Amino acid sequence: MTYIPIDNDVTQLLDEWHQGNKQALDKLTPVVHEELHRLAVQFMQKETDNHTLQATALVNEAFIKLAGIDIKWQDKVHFISMAARIMRNILVDHAKSKNAHKRQTNKNSIEFNDEIYANNSSLEELITIDELLDKLCIFDERASKIVELTLFGGLTQPEISELLQLSISTVERELRIARAWINKHR
Amino acid sequence: MNTTQWRQVKKLFDQTIDLPKSEQSSFLKKNCNDSEIINEVLGLIAAEESNQTVSVKGLNTIVISGAHKLIFQEQGLNPGDQVGAYRIQKLIGQGGMGSVYLANRTDEQFEQNVAIKITHQTIKDSELSVRFAFERQVLGQLEHPYIARIYDAGRTIDEHPYIIMEYVDGENIIDYCNRNQLSLNARITLFNQVCEAVHYSHQKGIIHRDLKPGNILISEIDDKPTPKVIDFGIAQNDFQRNTSDNIQASFSRDNSNNKINHESSVEINTSSKSNEGRLGTPSYMSPEQLASPEAVDIRSDVYAMGVLLYHLISGCMPFKIKSQDLEEVLKIKLSYATPPSIQLLNNKNNQMLAEQRQLNVKSLSKALKIDLDAICVKAIHPEVNSRYSTISALADDLSCYQQNLPVSAVSNQHFYRLTKQFKRNRFQFIAASVFIIGLFAEIITTSYALVQETKAHELAQQESDKASAINQYLQEMFLTADPRKKGKQTKIVDVLSHAEDNIEDSFKNLPVIKASLYSTFGKLRTGLNDYDIAMTLLLKAKALQEQFLGKNHVDTLTTTNLIGEVYASQNELPTALGIFEENLIQTRRYLGNTHRLTMTTINNVAVNNYLQNEDEKNEVAMQKALSMMEELLALRTQVLGEEHAETSHARNNLAYMYGNFNQPQKALKLFKKNLEIQIRVFGEKNYFTLSTRNNIGIQYQDLDQLDEAETYMQASYVGLKEIQGVEHINTLRSAVSYISLLVIKNKIEPAKIIIQEIEKSLEKHPQVWNWFDEKTYQLAKNHLELKE
Numbered sequence: 015m016t017y018i019p020i021d022n023d024v025t026q027l028l029d030e031w032h033q034g035n036k037q038a039l040d041k042l043t044p045v046v047h048e049e050l051h052r053l054a055v056q057f058m059q060k061e062t063d064n065h066t067l068q069a070t071a072l073v074n075e076a077f078i079k080l081a082g083i084d085i086k087w088q089d090k091v092h093f094i095s096m097a098a099r100i101m102r103n104i105l106v107d108h109a110k111s112k113n114a115h116k117r118q119t120n121k122n123s124i125e126f127n128d129e130i131y132a133n134n135s136s137l138e139e140l141i142t143i144d145e146l147l148d149k150l151c152i153f154d155e156r157a158s159k160i161v162e163l164t165l166f167g168g169l170t171q172p173e174i175s176e177l178l179q180l181s182i183s184t185v186e187r188e189l190r191i192a193r194a195w196i197n198k199h200r
Numbered sequence: 201m202n203t204t205q206w207r208q209v210k211k212l213f214d215q216t217i218d219l220p221k222s223e224q225s226s227f228l229k230k231n232c233n234d235s236e237i238i239n240e241v242l243g244l245i246a247a248e249e250s251n252q253t254v255s256v257k258g259l260n261t262i263v264i265s266g267a268h269k270l271i272f273q274e275q276g277l278n279p280g281d282q283v284g285a286y287r288i289q290k291l292i293g294q295g296g297m298g299s300v301y302l303a304n305r306t307d308e309q310f311e312q313n314v315a316i317k318i319t320h321q322t323i324k325d326s327e328l329s330v331r332f333a334f335e336r337q338v339l340g341q342l343e344h345p346y347i348a349r350i351y352d353a354g355r356t357i358d359e360h361p362y363i364i365m366e367y368v369d370g371e372n373i374i375d376y377c378n379r380n381q382l383s384l385n386a387r388i389t390l391f392n393q394v395c396e397a398v399h400y401s402h403q404k405g406i407i408h409r410d411l412k413p414g415n416i417l418i419s420e421i422d423d424k425p426t427p428k429v430i431d432f433g434i435a436q437n438d439f440q441r442n443t444s445d446n447i448q449a450s451f452s453r454d455n456s457n458n459k460i461n462h463e464s465s466v467e468i469n470t471s472s473k474s475n476e477g478r479l480g481t482p483s484y485m486s487p488e489q490l491a492s493p494e495a496v497d498i499r500s501d502v503y504a505m506g507v508l509l510y511h512l513i514s515g516c517m518p519f520k521i522k523s524q525d526l527e528e529v530l531k532i533k534l535s536y537a538t539p540p541s542i543q544l545l546n547n548k549n550n551q552m553l554a555e556q557r558q559l560n561v562k563s564l565s566k567a568l569k570i571d572l573d574a575i576c577v578k579a580i581h582p583e584v585n586s587r588y589s590t591i592s593a594l595a596d597d598l599s600c601y602q603q604n605l606p607v608s609a610v611s612n613q614h615f616y617r618l619t620k621q622f623k624r625n626r627f628q629f630i631a632a633s634v635f636i637i638g639l640f641a642e643i644i645t646t647s648y649a650l651v652q653e654t655k656a657h658e659l660a661q662q663e664s665d666k667a668s669a670i671n672q673y674l675q676e677m678f679l680t681a682d683p684r685k686k687g688k689q690t691k692i693v694d695v696l697s698h699a700e701d702n703i704e705d706s707f708k709n710l711p712v713i714k715a716s717l718y719s720t721f722g723k724l725r726t727g728l729n730d731y732d733i734a735m736t737l738l739l740k741a742k743a744l745q746e747q748f749l750g751k752n753h754v755d756t757l758t759t760t761n762l763i764g765e766v767y768a769s770q771n772e773l774p775t776a777l778g779i780f781e782e783n784l785i786q787t788r789r790y791l792g793n794t795h796r797l798t799m800t801t802i803n804n805v806a807v808n809n810y811l812q813n814e815d816e817k818n819e820v821a822m823q824k825a826l827s828m829m830e831e832l833l834a835l836r837t838q839v840l841g842e843e844h845a846e847t848s849h850a851r852n853n854l855a856y857m858y859g860n861f862n863q864p865q866k867a868l869k870l871f872k873k874n875l876e877i878q879i880r881v882f883g884e885k886n887y888f889t890l891s892t893r894n895n896i897g898i899q900y901q902d903l904d905q906l907d908e909a910e911t912y913m914q915a916s917y918v919g920l921k922e923i924q925g926v927e928h929i930n931t932l933r934s935a936v937s938y939i940s941l942l943v944i945k946n947k948i949e950p951a952k953i954i955i956q957e958i959e960k961s962l963e964k965h966p967q968v969w970n971w972f973d974e975k976t977y978q979l980a981k982n983h984l985e986l987k988e
Contacts, residue, residue, distance in 0.1 A: 105263065139262045153206045165263045191213050191244065193259065198247035 098167030106144040109137040157192040212241045318362040346397035348430040368428045370417030378556045395595035397429045402498045411504035412484040487533040506579025514540035515553030534582045539573035541565045715744035719759045752790045773812040780804040829854045868899040890919040894934045913938040927961040936971045943976045955980045
């Protein structure tokens with residue numbers, strides 16, 4: 015795994031992206047992607063008592079590492095939005111590849127034992143959630159975004175309200191109905 | 201759903217969700233006339249409500265667990281990486297602490313596939329490196345057709361240890377057998393091949409330590425299923441505990457084994473704070489291995505193989521382990537396993553399990569009954585010494601079963617230990633003089649009297665104004681539980697728990713009384729075989745007594761003696777003996793030789809010494825114990841009188857020892873004398889009297905006077921059945937000697953009647969099968985099978 019040094023260009027790229035430069039995002043994404051990976055692995059190797067991975071911690075840490083702390087608020091908003099999206103992609107891609115692996119290894123088995131693959135169910139659920147978020151986005155982009163920020167960016171409701179310039183109660187309401195809709199369809 | 205509709209849904213949802221449930225649908229109907237939208241809103245509300253319940257996995261949980269899996273995969277190697285002389289092909293398994301890769305050799309003409317296990321942790325310690333090298337050498341020597349070869353081991357540049365081993369493209373043994381619907385017989389044959397491999401490694405001095413389905417893979421060679429045991433000896437020392445022991449993964453189709461099913465999937469990791477891990481699959485781990493990984497010998501592998509056998513033949517696991525708490529798992533593991541034939545009947549999937557074995561539930565349960573039950577129960581005995589001492593002994597028993605020969609776990613001819621158990625259980629041996637066995641009325645009257653005589657008296661001296669309180673308390677508790685009034689045994693247990701729970705509150709500032717009660721209840725619990733509760737109570741008593749009365753007080757010494765008796769009852773003889781011997785020194789010094797507690801302690805030292813040395817066949821020590829018992833009888837006769845209950849117990853125990861020392865005439869004479877006295881003192885319908893009848897019968901049998909033997913044994917069995925019920929272990933003990941005698945006398949039909957009577961009780965106490973001699977065992981088994 016290659017080490018990604020703190021890259022001052024990141025700030026610049028964020029700024030450009032914010033200005034509407036799509037290419038900046040293309041350049042930014044792999045950098046953030048790798049950093050999130052690296053942090054996740056490092057996190058696990060710390061062998062702490064509590065192995066619970068918190069997406070929040072990773073996204074925040076990635077942000078500090080990549081962009082430094084002295085960054086404009088607007089940039090942070092965009093960075094976190096992007097990191098949440100990347101986190102989502104990483105996890106879902108991973109889940110999909112794992113699932114493919116499962117299908118492949120299981121093809122010779124005549125009998126399917128549910129119990130054995132019970133542990134993969136959360137991966138399938140993850141894929142389902144991803145698909146539902148895409149569907150929701152078609153008729154309610156804002157609600158979909160709020161769920162994404164919560165689940166994959168690890169943001170709290172006040173943070174989202176600040177980020178998206180919405181009242182906390184609006185965020186709460188959006189989150190509640192979006193969650194209900196996902197749960198209904200999953 | 202379009203945006204406009206959704207907007208309407210959203211609005212209605214927000215307005216409706218906080219309304220009382222009963223008003224929701226009328227509100228919606230009033231405010232909206234589109235039934236599709238109303239249904240969508242109601243559906244969302246229902247989804248939101250179900251999300252409040254714990255059973256629905258939260259979205260956050262899903263994401264976090266996905267992230268976990270990602271991270272596990274991200275550690276380690278990528279295709280194309282070089283490890284030793286091998287090139288990584290792909291990841292084939294992964295677990296909490298490491299990963300397994302398929303790799304092949306690059307520097308040779310022909311391709312060879314290998315599996316490489318690599319751990320996330322690193323080793324830098326030079327001492328570990330030395331051990332590691334040693335280990336590699338030992339493991340490299342394992343060459344057996346049913347063991348996956350270890351080719352090499354080493355460390356990557358960044359200090360991750362790895363092991364290179366034969367790649368086995370197989371399926372775990374349980375899945376393989378189920379998928380192919382293998383019969384019991386085929387399963388056992390396969391299992392015995394695995395035993396060969398494990399036994400071979402034991403001969404080489406290597407303990408596997410993590411035998412479980414995922415480590416036993418079956419592949420078909422020339423259309424024949426062939427097992428391969430993987431991960432051999434990997435869990436052996438510190439190095440390994442840091443490496444592959446922690447890898448809960450295996451190969452190929454079995455890649456998901458690390459969470460194979462709910463019964464075997466709980467991974468216990470006590471190593472979160474240190475590297476001293478114990479990660480394994482607790483369902484298959486022996487209690488001693490769980491308690492202390494260092495204290496493992498080949499019998500831990502016997503245990504794991506026993507669990508595997510149990511699972512393989514019945515489809516059930518012997519214990520339901522759901523907890524991740526080491527203490528809790530250990531507690532479960534220290535209990536006796538339910539025989540598989542019974543476990544099967546309780547399994548809700550038993551129909552499917554039977555079909556997987558080409559049988560129906562009834563025929564499968566029947567096939568498991570007795571022989572396979574006993575083999576499994578013996579292999580997974582919580583007590584190391586009670587297990588098969590080697591894997592080959594287990595395999596031999598299974599072969600006997602397959603050839604319809606008597607198996608050692610059931611008959612008792614093959615093992616000294618079992619023969620001894622049989623012999624010992626023929627007699628109703630009173631292990632402790634004031635020990636009260638199972639008789640409820642007896643317990644209450646005896647212990648109440650005892651409390652009044654000894655405890656309450658002394659307490660009255662110390663806290664005379666409190667003495668009436670304790671008496672009243674005991675009376676209240678016991679009189680309500682008097683079987684003559686209520687008639688139900690279960691009530692007594694309830695009353696006991698109630699009384700125990702109330703001690704603390706009822707005697708808050710009276711520690712001495714409190715301790716005395718704890719001690720008495722501990723004794724009652726011992727009599728009821730509730731050893732855990734007994735021990736808890738007695739330890740509480742002892743702590744209080746040591747604090748408030750001192751170590752050498754008669755109450756403290758009494759409690760200590762009772763603690764020893766709890767150990768003795770659980771057959772932990774060395775521990776018990778240690779306590780009794782120490783206590784004898786103290787009682788002699790502080791109470792004198794003629795104190796009842798001293799005499800009780802003498803009895804306990806003699807009895808436990810005798811039993812322990814009987815195990816070790818140490819005749820000199822046994823003779824010494826016998827002499828001690830002779831002295832005790834004389835002493836008690838002198839101090840308590842010939843007719844005292846405790847004198848009669850000593851007489852019984854001495855007679856037992858004579859009988860075992862080839863002095864049947866002497867034994868018979870003494871037993872008979874005891875019987876006369878017991879009839880006078882206890883009456884006919886009494887456990888002790890009836891036990892003596894059984895003991896006399898056995899002596900007659902040894903003297904070949906079979907008719908006399910029958911008269912006594914019959915009376916014993918009938919009497920015990922009447923007073924204790926047919927399910928009581930004491931009754932069964934008597935029944936077994938009676939049935940055996942009938943078989944010897946060729947009275948087959950009467951024998952069958954008794955077998956019939958105790959059938960249900962045998963299910964409850966499968967260990968009783970061990971008490972039968974071979975011929976009787978066969979008769980009983982055939983009879984019960986035919987009847988079905």
